[in-house]
Structure formats: C-alpha cells, structure tokens
Amino acid sequence: EVQLVESGGGLVQPGGSLRLSCAASGFPFNTYSMSWVRQAPGEGLEWISYISSSSRTINYADSVKGRFTISRDNAKNSLYLEINSLRAGDTAVYYCARCSGSTSCYWFDPWGQGTLVTVSS
Amino acid sequence: DIQMTQSPSSLSASVGDRITITCRASQSISSYLSWYQKKPGKAPKLLIHSVSTLQSGVPSTFSGSGSGTDFTLTISSLQPEDFATYYCQQTYISWTFGQGTKVEVK
Numbered sequence: 001e002v003q004l005v006e007s008g009g010g011l012v013q014p015g016g017s018l019r020l021s022c023a024a025s026g027f028p029f030n031t032y033s034m035s036w037v038r039q040a041p042g043e044g045l046e047w048i049s050y051i052s053s054s055s056r057t058i059n060y061a062d063s064v065k066g067r068f069t070i071s072r073d074n075a076k077n078s079l080y081l082e083i084n085s086l087r088a089g090d091t092a093v094y095y096c097a098r099c100s101g102s103t104s105c106y107w108f109d110p111w112g113q114g115t116l117v118t119v120s121s
Numbered sequence: 122d123i124q125m126t127q128s129p130s131s132l133s134a135s136v137g138d139r140i141t142i143t144c145r146a147s148q149s150i151s152s153y154l155s156w157y158q159k160k161p162g163k164a165p166k167l168l169i170h171s172v173s174t175l176q177s178g179v180p181s182t183f184s185g186s187g188s189g190t191d192f193t194l195t196i197s198s199l200q201p202e203d204f205a206t207y208y209c210q211q212t213y214i215s216w217t218f219g220q221g222t223k224v225e226v227k
Binding site (some may be wrong): 044047108 | 168217219
C-alpha cells in the first residue's frame, strides 16, 4: 500500500523553526518527485514546494521562498521541509504529496494525513 | 502567476442531485487540470487528472470536462459521502489551486 506519513509539527513561537518529515512506503520513492502543500485554518490548499526525484530541481512558492527548505533522502525514503522564521501566517496543516512522475508533477496522489504547525507566542 | 477561480464558492444540494463546479484559469493551461476532494481532518483525494481522467477507484458519478481556460467538475448523482470541499488545480506552470467549492447539505 502506498503511504505517506508526516511528522514534526507542533507549537512554535514566532521566529522559530521546525523540521517536518514525510516517510514514504509502498512505492519506489527514488523515482517520484514530491511536493509540500499546506492548508491554513479555514482557508484553501496552497502549494509551497516541489523537489524532483534526484533533488536536481527544487521550487518554492513566493510566500515561503528564503524561509523554507525542501530536501529528501532517497536512501531513507523520506522527504523533509525545514521551516524557519515562522510567522503566524504559517499556521497550517502541512501535507506531503507524491507527484505523478520523476520529473513531472501533473497531479498529486496520494497525500499524507498532514501535520499541524501552530505559530503562536 | 496563473490564477484559478472556482464558482460557486459554496452550494447547497440534496442526495441525488446533479451538480457542476466551474474552474477558470487566468490563462490557457492546456489539459493540465486536476480536481481534488477535501473533507475536514482528512487528506485531499485526487478525483480527476488531465481534465477528464478519472482516478482509479473514483465513482463514475464524477466527471470532468473543459479545455484551455474553462473547466467543469460534474457529480451526476450526489451521494452522502460526496459532501465535501472540491478544489481544482493547474499544473501547467508551477502549481496553483482554486479557492475551493464547499458542497453542503440542502
């Protein structure tokens, strides 16, 4: 069974940092590109970052560029999102999602169950 | 950036109803359009990709159509489990979601 499981969320003060993880199983992780998507409370889905299967191509949404860093460890079947300089507006459920191909990302399937990041003092 | 605009933002319907949700892109996105279902506390679920290709396991009551900038998601006979929020997504340039359409019980 294809499965994605996020972890690492929690309560953090403004200006703080967190490292989110996404453990993948049930498919050849090193052949798929991956993305992170978030959903703030009461809001819609927002794509925030993409990484190709080899980590050669990385993209960020303007809203997180310079503060968030995506990475992966294919040997550990894991995807990561380092989030720094956190603001209240970063409060959201963060989802990892598998892309449709190794270098293409025409749709996201499946998604993990999400991990909640709350930024508050 | 490509903007995606869904309409309506919400709708009320009854079990058995046929409903249609519209998604408009700010520029042509060819066929790079997907639809997702989102329920509270659950992971988003891919319903349709490439405008009209039904994802495996998705009921045939769901269908998608359109091209260029205008797309639709149709549920031909609404089932109790279909009450949810639906999002369109373009993947032509970067990745952008519509703002969502909440389908509620009438």
